[in-house]
Amino acid sequence: MPIEVTELCHSYKKGTPFEKKVLHDISLRIEDGEFIGLIGPTQSGKTTLAQHFNALFVPQQGRVTVNGCDTTDKKADLISLRHEVGYVFQNPDYQLFAPTVGEDIAFGPINQNLKPAEVENRVEEVMAQVGLDYNNFYNRDIFALSGGQKRRAAIAGVLACKPRILVLDDITAGLDPRGREEILEVVRKLHCNEKITIIFISNSMDEVAELAERIIVVDRGRVAFNSATREVFRQSARLKAIGLELPEIMTITDRLSSCGYNLPDAILNLEEALQSIAENLQKGQVSD
Amino acid sequence: MELTKNITLGIYLPGETSIHRLDPRTKIIATTLLIILLLFIRSYEAYGVFFIFTAAIIYFAGIPPRFALCGLKPMLPVLILMWVFQLFLYSTPDAEVLFSWFIFTATDTGLHMGNMITLRVLFLFTVTTMLTLTTSIVSLTDGLESLLNPLRKIGLPSQELVMTMVIALRFVLILAEELDKIVKAQMARGVAFDRGNFIQKTRKIFPVFLPLFINAFKRAEELIVAMEARSYSGGKGRTKMKTLHMGRVDLAAGGIMILYAALMVFILFSVSPRI
Structure with missing residues (x-):
């Protein structure tokens, strides 16, 4: 399921006096099984770009094709596209809504109209993948979870749809070092064992340097770098000019x-x- | 997918026009006057004059007309429903029947009433939006507070009241932004908000509102802490960084408003209402 973006432009609040162009002529391609680090200063447009990958934003100009399916196509099945491209949001509080962990994780598979037994199997499977003990956490109150556990529950909720591509939007923000390590371990396993394409948005250069195979740097709505991790970090002067650290x-x-x-x-x-x-x-x- | 795009109520559009520079008290009084006038309008002629005046305000404030009106878009279904209700349910004994269908009968007075009321809501919305579009939240607070201050003597906590109102106004946009994020998180897990019948659609709303309410309570709590951390203790003994003062523009605006109100009153009495 390669993602192909061609000359994508996007304006925020288009048609109002607050209109602001956030993406300028972005073209890139993401292959199956890659681990992409998507980085850039705040407000650079990385989230907006990533939300084009699962058609939460539909291109105003340009094209985004996921596995050959053009998201601007009126007949495209965006619902199943969104099951193929999972998106974990930065703040789990916006995603988690059910009273218990199990019910929340089951939300995606139920939307896919799976049979109850199948849903249960999926929930059990993904809870194991993210390291939440099934017996212990299934009936746990969502609001009784720690920050790290909430993140894992959020990832599990997205994984339960069986995506082949996973966008992770700054999922380690605000976690303590241990919670962070645990989450990163989950991500690493998903990529190695399940061969899921990962698009990892982060503000931490350390995480990206350690995990990503290729880095895409977005700066003020344009692609500033798009090459192997080592190549990107060789150019420390240019990175610093953009406002990124080593x-x-x-x-x-x-x-x-x-x-x-x-x-x-x-x-x-x-x-x-x-x-x-x-x-x-x-x-x-x-x-x- | 941008829910916040069509929200204009409570948004300030910075500008340098004379309407922006008016004292907030002038604008609040003028808006109140316009609203009162609106409540008495019963004829198309009066609405015509009102329209010209409103259009002039929008023009002189330099607000793109499309933006001033786009806030109405989400309200459209309610407006249409209201119009339909009036059309079929309101009538007078001497009314002429336009057409009838099943048990519903549309009369000419019902049609007239429907038009009047729909126009009234439309203008109410536009006029109040113009106030918030041209007045920053800080000066809006100051203006309201200073207007309500005399009522302190009879025990009205004016400062607290205004603060509550302004926070509510500010939260319209914040909650809309949160709603946007929540809706997206649900869509990302395969919810199709635009599919299914009425009951199915309604059931999809619950997963959205639960996190919204919880986040709203959380935000409220954070706000309380932030206010207490800065020793907020109500209106008593508070002073202002910027004091309000009326200038020549306000005098001119006041004059225009009085003339306009007089004209409207004249029209209201001279044109015989049809109902």
């Missing part, structure tokens, strides 16, 4: 390089960093 790990390795370490540029995670530092120390290149 991953934490890179600021450290950059400092070490300037102190005489011989490290490759654009180190993306802790293991890579440790390995190359260890190599340096073994060769005894570094003098203090």
